[in-house]
Amino acid sequence: FPPEKIRNFSIIAHIDHGKSTLADRLLELTGTISKSADNKQILDKLQVERERGITVKAQTASMVYQAKDGERYLLNLIDTPGHVDFSYEVSRSLSACDGVVLIVDANQGVQAQTVANFYLAFSKNLVIIPVLNKIDLKHARPDVVTEQLHGLFEIPSESVLRISAKMGIGIDDVLEAVVSRIPHPTGNRDLVTRALIFDSWYDRYKGVALLVAVVDGHLRLSQNITIAQSGKSYETKEIGVLHPDPTPLRTLYAGQVGYLYCNMRSIKEASVGGTIHPTNATVEILAGFKKAKPMVYAGVYPMDQSEHPMLRSALEKLLLNDSSVESKVESSAALGHGWRLGFLGVLHMDVFNQRLEQEYGAQVVLTAPNVPVKAKIFGAKNIKAYGGEIVTVNNPANLPDPVMIEEMSEPFVIGTIITPDVFLGEIMSLCMDRRGVQRDSRNIDSERIMMTFKLPLNEIVVDFYDKLKSITSGYASFDYEELGYEPSNLTIMDILLNGDLIPEMTSIVHVTKAKERGKAICARLKETIPRHQFQIAIQAAVGSRIIAREDIKALRKDVAAKLYGGDRTRRDKLLKRQSEGKKRMKMIGRIEMPRETFIKVLER
Ligand code: GDP
Ligand code: MG
Numbered sequence: 001f002p003p004e005k006i007r008n009f010s011i012i013a014h015i016d017h018g019k020s021t022l023a024d025r026l027l028e029l030t031g032t033i034s035k036s037a038d039n040k041q042i043l044d045k046l047q048v049e050r051e052r053g054i055t056v057k058a059q060t061a062s063m064v065y066q067a068k069d070g071e072r073y074l075l076n077l078i079d080t081p082g083h084v085d086f087s088y089e090v091s092r093s094l095s096a097c098d099g100v101v102l103i104v105d106a107n108q109g110v111q112a113q114t115v116a117n118f119y120l121a122f123s124k125n126l127v128i129i130p131v132l133n134k135i136d137l138k139h140a141r142p143d144v145v146t147e148q149l150h151g152l153f154e155i156p157s158e159s160v161l162r163i164s165a166k167m168g169i170g171i172d173d174v175l176e177a178v179v180s181r182i183p184h185p186t187g188n189r190d191l192v193t194r195a196l197i198f199d200s201w202y203d204r205y206k207g208v209a210l211l212v213a214v215v216d217g218h219l220r221l222s223q224n225i226t227i228a229q230s231g232k233s234y235e236t237k238e239i240g241v242l243h244p245d246p247t248p249l250r251t252l253y254a255g256q257v258g259y260l261y262c263n264m265r266s267i268k269e270a271s272v273g274g275t276i277h278p279t280n281a282t283v284e285i286l287a288g289f290k291k292a293k294p295m296v297y298a299g300v301y302p303m304d305q306s307e308h309p310m311l312r313s314a315l316e317k318l319l320l321n322d323s324s325v326e327s328k329v330e331s332s333a334a335l336g337h338g339w340r341l342g343f344l345g346v347l348h349m350d351v352f353n354q355r356l357e358q359e360y361g362a363q364v365v366l367t368a369p370n371v372p373v374k375a376k377i378f379g380a381k382n383i384k385a386y387g388g389e390i391v392t393v394n395n396p397a398n399l400p401d402p403v404m405i406e407e408m409s410e411p412f413v414i415g416t417i418i419t420p421d422v423f424l425g426e427i428m429s430l431c432m433d434r435r436g437v438q439r440d441s442r443n444i445d446s447e448r449i450m451m452t453f454k455l456p457l458n459e460i461v462v463d464f465y466d467k468l469k470s471i472t473s474g475y476a477s478f479d480y481e482e483l484g485y486e487p488s489n490l491t492i493m494d495i496l497l498n499g500d501l502i503p504e505m506t507s508i509v510h511v512t513k514a515k516e517r518g519k520a521i522c523a524r525l526k527e528t529i530p531r532h533q534f535q536i537a538i539q540a541a542v543g544s545r546i547i548a549r550e551d552i553k554a555l556r557k558d559v560a561a562k563l564y565g566g567d568r569t570r571r572d573k574l575l576k577r578q579s580e581g582k583k584r585m586k587m588i589g590r591i592e593m594p595r596e597t598f599i600k601v602l603e604r
Pocket of ligand 2: 019020021
């Protein structure tokens with residue numbers, strides 16, 4: 001296939017609008033996969049994707065299409081994740097494309113991620129093929145949705161396709177539009193080879209796999225190649241296309257997208273965004289990717305310390321599959337050795353955790369998430385001590401001494417909410433409760449409205465989306481875009497047991513939220529700390545001010561005596577068990593904190 005007969009495209013959509021279903025239909029209609037029930041959502045390979053019905057990892061599939069002009073075309077479909085947390089992967093996948101199919105559910109209409117996805121493709125100058133899906137539904141409103149697309153994005157109504165991916169209606173129109181509207185890749189086969197690495201994964205048997213888009217020249221089997229950014233050289237051992245199963249080939253030409261094995265063993269060598277060229281040639285480096293910035297941090301610890309080595313190897317493999325996760329070793333007196341991981345968002349964190357458990361059988365403790373804050377240090381001496389005026393803190397335990405901090409800032413986002421207008425009032429109060437400030441609001445049709453709010457990221461990482469879904473019965477959609485750090489009235493909140501600090505429980509909170517948060521943590525601790533022979537005061541403090549308190553009453557001696565009296569063997573057994581348990585206890589002053597207590601309170 002010469003470049004003129006190749007199309008590289010992607011399907012983008014708000015979650016559940018039918019991207020995976022359309023991908024299946026395209027693969028069926030081109031004879032790439034057979035029509036069978038087992039082939040549902042063929043690109044969603046991961047168990048977590050099938051369970052959650054979302055796409056996490058971008059996958060590609062190549063297919064050959066016999067178009068109505070009588071010519072055969074090679075279509076490379078590059079699947080993209082749909083959720084806001086994975087927009088880094090969306091952006092990467094789009095770099096290998098010349099156009100996109102933008103699906104909108106004809107019943108639900110434009111949703112928050114439709115807006116985000118549209119602008120992502122638009123900003124990359126890609127041809128956009130608008131497609132209304134689910135026109136078979138009784139409540140489909142294709143005319144209204146076409147009008148939304150026109151009003152929001154100035155998409156001409158006559159360019160909008162109407163299909164049913166489920167019923168297989170209009171699928172060939174989509175394929176025809178891909179061939180006729182999307183430009184072919186512009187690479188030159190006579191130039192020195194350049195290929196862009198846009199994804200990678202780890203194969204248990206073959207090592208590191210790279211997903212590449214060949215931009216110029218060609219990649220051959222048994223060729224000596226170098227990754228420009230690292231300077232490291234390899235020999236190609238297997239190259240091919242995903243059809244959608246790996247199909248080895250001898251050569252990949254400019255314009256093609258395929259996979260590559262080159263005996264790469266270390267996960268750190270696979271530099272996504274890197275440029276491959278023949279060893280000893282000099283080429284201009286291809287534009288790579290902006291590194292994803294993690295925005296939600298959490299501690300990850302093995303459930304049992306003996307599983308630490310296993311968890312480490314599982315983490316290493318998963319980190320290769322998801323280069324947007326940041327990792328750093330961390331240890332805590334209570335939880336032992338573990339890692340602090342940075343994720344793009346909360347769903348991203350959940351999915352990562354689920355993959356650790358499902359794909360690697362790792363049992364992990366995940367602590368409650370927090371967002372990074374920036375502390376501005378004052379005084380030349382202090383600045384020198386901290387290595388800079390601005391210190392970014394990913395873990396509240398590592399915050400510089402408060403007396404040296406002049407100002408703290410936290411990350412803000414612009415949140416977009418699309419909702420039926422009847423929920424306007426409740427959404428406004430939710431956003432205000434989360435320290436949000438309204439930016440804009442406009443009608444997108446006679447009953448739906450699009451609102452934008454400026455919100456602190458910290459207020460949406462935990463349960464914002466759940467709350468929004470529940471007050472609108474699932475009718476509102478939400479997406480956000482980072483805005484950067486802004487000064488904020490943040491303060492440090494400590495938790496004390498009979499006056500002694502628990503370092504793992506220190507958190508950074510907004511002053512207006514300190515009391516509420518403090519109360520909640522104290523209540524949770526009261527439920528989980530076992531009773532002792534003496535009374536325990538649980539306190540939340542901001543500086544020297546106590547803002548919340550709970551007490552655990554002392555065990556009454558006679559009760560204990562009655563319980564254990566008499567039966568000698570039972571008593572010995574209990575004492576033995578207690579001394580074993582003690583090994584895993586942490587002492588806060590005279591108070592024993594079992595590891596389980598920490599887990600219960602720190603876990604999300
Ligand atoms: P994705 O999240 O964008 O990948 O969406 P899926 O392809 O997983 O589809 C989400 C749901 O919509 C599934 O239950 C599909 O069966 C359903 N669906 C997809 N296309 C159609 C369609 O054309 N008509 C109807 N009625 N349902 C559809
Ligand atoms: Mg899907």
